[in-house]
């Protein structure tokens with residue numbers, strides 16, 4: 001039987017340090033540090049900044065539950081349905097597909113994948129007459145990670161959906177229709193390219209018609225396409 005190799009613990013520790021989020025921030029802050037590794041004074045300074053638990057935090061862990069001690073006896077409630085058309089049971093008939101006036105494609109990215117988003121954005125703007133929004137580098141609206149979006153009329157849907165399927169570069173893309181029900185558009189009518197991710201849309205409301213808001217979000221194209229769309 002061959003002897004089992006004992007892993008090099010120092011090397012493992014070094015890699016764990018490199019992968020820790022607070023260290024990654026440090027890499028970005030100083031390229032020289034990254035090259036030199038994080039051994040020594042800087043790593044110790046980070047460790048020293050991690051404060052011990054405060055008394056209040058310890059009290060929270062050992063004190064009384066703010067929920068009381070009868071939560072296990074609460075009856076199980078039946079929540080109301082929030083699915084469109086199912087508030088009082090199953091819908092009587094299907095919804096008209098022509099209720100969809102336009103679509104949004106939301107392209108999500110992070111600090112490691114933003115260059116892919118840059119490319120998709122450039123490619124899309126060159127090819128399609130779309131409403132291209134700004135970069136959102138922080139969560140915005142129901143979108144919980146950095147993103148950008150573009151809107152397009154339903155006439156472009158048969159082209160843009162397959163184009164995004166083939167050109168996502170692996171990014172997560174939410175394609176949602178625009179009807180008069182924004183919550184349903186984001187939560188129940190959505191298409192996803194690649195993996196889905198959370199969308200914080202449970203509190204989205206229908207337009208306030210009395211205040212003059214349009215029933216369905218409008219699309220105002222702002223690109224000047226100049227490149228023909230790829231096709232076989």
Ligand code: ZN
Nearest residue numbers: 104106149176
């Ligand atoms: Zn949207």
